[in-house]
Amino acid sequence: MRTVTQQREARPERAPSELAVLTIFVTSVCNARCETCFYWDSLNRPKDEMTLEEWARVAETVPPVRGLQLSGGEPTLDPDLTAKAALFVARPETSIAMPTNGIRTAQVVEQAGRLASRFPGSRVIVGVSIDGPAEMHDRIRGVKNNFARAMETLDALRELQRTHPNLRLSTLTCLMASNIDAMPALLRELAGSGRVDYITIEPLRDQTPVPGLQGPPLDKLRAVQALSIELNTQLLRDRYPREMPSVVSHLVELYRTQQHVRTAGLLDLDCQAGAATGVLEANGTVRLCELLPPVGNVRDFDHDWNAVWHGPAARAQREHILTRACSCTHCVNVGQSIPFDAAAETRRRAAEERLTALLPAPAGV
Numbered sequence: 001m002r003t004v005t006q007q008r009e010a011r012p013e014r015a016p017s018e019l020a021v022l023t024i025f026v027t028s029v030c031n032a033r034c035e036t037c038f039y040w041d042s043l044n045r046p047k048d049e050m051t052l053e054e055w056a057r058v059a060e061t062v063p064p065v066r067g068l069q070l071s072g073g074e075p076t077l078d079p080d081l082t083a084k085a086a087l088f089v090a091r092p093e094t095s096i097a098m099p100t101n102g103i104r105t106a107q108v109v110e111q112a113g114r115l116a117s118r119f120p121g122s123r124v125i126v127g128v129s130i131d132g133p134a135e136m137h138d139r140i141r142g143v144k145n146n147f148a149r150a151m152e153t154l155d156a157l158r159e160l161q162r163t164h165p166n167l168r169l170s171t172l173t174c175l176m177a178s179n180i181d182a183m184p185a186l187l188r189e190l191a192g193s194g195r196v197d198y199i200t201i202e203p204l205r206d207q208t209p210v211p212g213l214q215g216p217p218l219d220k221l222r223a224v225q226a227l228s229i230e231l232n233t234q235l236l237r238d239r240y241p242r243e244m245p246s247v248v249s250h251l252v253e254l255y256r257t258q259q260h261v262r263t264a265g266l267l268d269l270d271c272q273a274g275a276a277t278g279v280l281e282a283n284g285t286v287r288l289c290e291l292l293p294p295v296g297n298v299r300d301f302d303h304d305w306n307a308v309w310h311g312p313a314a315r316a317q318r319e320h321i322l323t324r325a326c327s328c329t330h331c332v333n334v335g336q337s338i339p340f341d342a343a344a345e346t347r348r349r350a351a352e353e354r355l356t357a358l359l360p361a362p363a364g365v
């Protein structure tokens, strides 16, 4: 393993002048009670949240972002969702992703429509969380009929997509020991339903409100990841063939890294959390990574992101990240670290070329 000094030389201490992905937790308010929720101890504290004016002050100090994740809480419950997103979208092509529990169909569709209309140059990816077949999903999420409502929401979003072609629709599934056996049939059903452009899966992270929840066993995780590659390749080849090679090659490398972490217990690339990716929560808390302790709060620094991002706590935590001591499978951090790792990016590009070769030649060639 390289020393911290060698790694620091390879990656300057100062964070880059842009962020590949900024995750903003637009609101802490949520209308579900998921047994998995890593954000459970921050939920439903609306009085602690920043006003829109405070968000605007912070946003002025945040570097340009290439990708914006709108998380929460349930982001579609926030009446200022689009206004908050607009504060961070300085470039027309910024990609925007929003997970949702899909419970309030009309509200989800209205918010997705506002985002897609307000940012016509952006790909706006709306992911509806689905953690199991109907009964299992409703139990995991603590909401009666959540599965049925999520399906209605996906149908209504599909309709919206007709007039908003920059929308992309996915499902988001958290994989655990308790739901992994149901996944092959469920994912095939979702992919074959005509409701989504992708399916997205993510192994369970540790910080859950219900103690004792386990991630999926490695052999079953591998099998479901292989199925995800197969299904996403088919889905994208049918509907968005030019997007297929980059999306699928990214998944291949993401899953390889996640499997390595589960086997070896450590990452085998330099995590770019705190360099290329960062997190801002509704109450002003700043994190380098969703899974690590906060490095400060912008409210204590006159709403200056840089004062926290480059402050002593952030510098100390970057040192920790550079030791590769994390055993993290978080798709944003791992995924955004791939382009910065020569070996991983070389493998990804090779896969992208192989996948591109599978596509039919464009008409007229």
Ligand SMILES: C[S@@+](CC[C@H](N)C(=O)[O-])C[C@H]1O[C@@H](n2cnc3c(N)ncnc32)[C@H](O)[C@@H]1O
Pocket (backbone or CB within 6 Å): 030, 036, 037, 038, 039, 071, 072, 073, 074, 075, 099, 100, 101, 127, 128, 129, 172, 173, 174, 202, 203, 204, 205, 206, 207, 208
């Ligand atoms: C925190 S939620 C916020 C957005 C929205 N409320 C929802 O549930 O989609 C974002 C995503 O994280 C997933 N998630 C929650 N807890 C998790 C955990 N412990 N491990 C992995 N993913 C988790 C959720 O299933 C959801 O897809």
Ligand code: SF4
Pocket (backbone or CB within 6 Å): 030, 031, 032, 033, 034, 036, 037, 038, 039, 040, 072, 073, 074, 101, 141
């Ligand atoms: S995972 Fe999403 S829907 Fe479930 S409790 Fe957490 S924020 Fe709410």
